[in-house]
Amino acid sequence: MSAVARYDSETYGRVARFLHWLVVVLIAAQFVVGWTMPDIHRDTQPVGLIAWHLIIGTALILAMAVRVVWRLTHRPPPGDLPPLLDTVSRATHFLLYAALIVVPLLGWANASSRDWASTLSGALPLPPIAATGSNVAHEMGDVHGVLAWVLLALIVMHVGAALFHRFVRKDKVLERMMG
Ligand code: HEM
Numbered sequence: 001m002s003a004v005a006r007y008d009s010e011t012y013g014r015v016a017r018f019l020h021w022l023v024v025v026l027i028a029a030q031f032v033v034g035w036t037m038p039d040i041h042r043d044t045q046p047v048g049l050i051a052w053h054l055i056i057g058t059a060l061i062l063a064m065a066v067r068v069v070w071r072l073t074h075r076p077p078p079g080d081l082p083p084l085l086d087t088v089s090r091a092t093h094f095l096l097y098a099a100l101i102v103v104p105l106l107g108w109a110n111a112s113s114r115d116w117a118s119t120l121s122g123a124l125p126l127p128p129i130a131a132t133g134s135n136v137a138h139e140m141g142d143v144h145g146v147l148a149w150v151l152l153a154l155i156v157m158h159v160g161a162a163l164f165h166r167f168v169r170k171d172k173v174l175e176r177m178m179g
Pocket residue numbers: 027030031034035040053054056057058060061100103104105106107108109110111118138141142144145146148151
């Protein structure tokens with residue numbers, strides 16, 4: 001009994017692991033679609049790849065809402081990293097969460113200002129969070145694009161760290177998220 005409890009306490013839980021990898025897949029798709037979709041102008045319609053960006057974006061917002069609630073109610077497994085690495089790791093995870101919340105919110109605000117519905121292809125429509133034609137929300141579209149690069153930089157650091165743990169430090173950090 002205690003052996004099982006101990007093993008459980010050393011890896012992220014099933015739900016946390018599922019949400020982590022679900023968000024990874026959605027983000028990867030969202031970058032590809034965001035970079036390949038056509039340029040957006042005043043009279044552009046949300047069809048084709050742009051519609052996909054809104055569908056994946058809505059899925060991301062819903063997945064992140066669940067993930068944040070889950071994270072606030074479930075502690076990650078205790079780690080045994082040296083203090084400096086522990087601080088850098090916590091700070092990067094915090095910034096990743098911040099970017100994973102702010103970047104989608106700005107996209108959602110920009111979509112709202114264009115009167116574009118953010119839905120899972122009609123299901124689970126998100127309410128607009130900015131007035132149609134809002135200038136501020138329009139500018140948020142540019143900030144969204146810039147902060148997407150910041151998110152990408154954090155992801156590169158994060159994946160680099162995962163590989164550093166696995167192949168240089170040869171510790172169990174990667175296994176904590178693999179299950
Ligand atoms: C972390 C998740 C997201 C990433 C990585 C991402 C990435 C991108 C990228 C790379 C662009 C193109 C920027 C450019 O060419 O300058 C873009 C534009 C856009 N995204 Fe996202 N996006 C995300 C989430 C969302 C969400 C959740 C929505 C709405 C529900 C959304 C709506 C939009 C809109 C409306 C634009 C056009 C902005 C404009 O050109 O004014 N995005 N996104």
